[in-house]
Amino acid sequence: MNIMKLLYPPKNRCILCGVKTPKALCNICSASIEFIHERKCLKCGKGLADNYSKNICPDCMERSYSFHSAYSCFYYRxxxxxxxxxxxxxxxxxxxxxxxxxxxxxxxxxxxxxxxxVPVPIFQAKLHKRGFNQAAVIGEHLSKLVGITMQDCLIRNRDTKEQYGLDKLERRLNVNDAFSLNMLYNVKNMKILLVDDIYTTGSTVDECSKILLTSGAKQIYVLTAAAGINT
Structure with a gap:
């Protein structure tokens, strides 16, 4: 990894392919992002197949979630x-x-x-290693764009495994009791937008939602940049 490119990324170059462009992403890379435009699951926001008749996807039919509904921009592929x-x-x-x-x-x-x-938190040791919490960085920019205050009020109590590669049950167990609320913050009667980079099975955001609701929040919506594919 070239540290100078990270600190001083080339100007007028596409972030991904490096071709000259006045925008951060060239037209080809922008056009190749698979945005979720089709009919979506009313709970998790993932796309639904044309031949699927229900409005709730099979994954969300199997379990209940504490958040009201989730939304994502594009597929994680x-x-x-x-x-x-x-x-x-x-x-x-x-x-x-x-x-x-x-x-x-x-x-x-x-x-x-x-x-x-509210951004989904990462464990303190991982924060020191990576240097940033991706959800909080996204949340800060989103806060400025939509005029809603961001409060980094959740704490990750332990270093959970990466969710990638775990099955559905393992993901739920992995994040069980992994979060708490920083008591310096008041979320009572608040409608909260919980932000993260990726939505896969929803186990992480569901656990965060439980903590916020238990602490008095009124309703939780989830918004992520990317979403996995429905199984």
Whole structure:
């Protein structure tokens, strides 16, 4: 990894392919992001197949969630996956602005509003190692775009395993009792927009939602940049 490119990314170059462009993403990379435009699950927001007759996806039919509903911008594959990886693992913090803009568009399209934006937290040791919490960086940009205050009020109590590679039950057990509320914050009667980079099975955001609701929050909506594919 070239540290100078991270600190001083090339101007007028596409973030992903490096081609000259006046925008952060060239037209080809932008067009190849698979946005979720089709009919969506009313609970998790993932796309539904044309031949699927119900409005709730099979995954959400199997279990209940504490949050009201979830929304995502694009699928976590192809260019969308590259974008998330470059941001999260290569430290390309400028990508957060792109993700936040897409998330603001979803908020507008879905008429989403909230009293507070809350990012999903990462464990302190991981924060020191990575240098940033991707959800909080996105949340800060989104806060400026939509005019809703962000409060980094959740605490991750232990270093959970990466959810990638775990099955549904393992994911739920992995994050069980992993979060708490910083008692310096008051979420009572608040409508909260819980923000993260990726929605997969919903186990992490559901656990965060439980903590916020137990602490007095009125309603929880989830918004992520990317979503996995329905199984």
């Amino acid at each position: 192809g260019t969308g996956r590259e974008l998330i990886h470059a941001f999260k693992y290569e430290g390309r913090l400028d990508i957060a602005k792109i993700l936040a803009r897409h998330m603001a568009d979803v908020m507008h399209a879905e008429s989403l509003n909230a009293d507070m934006i």
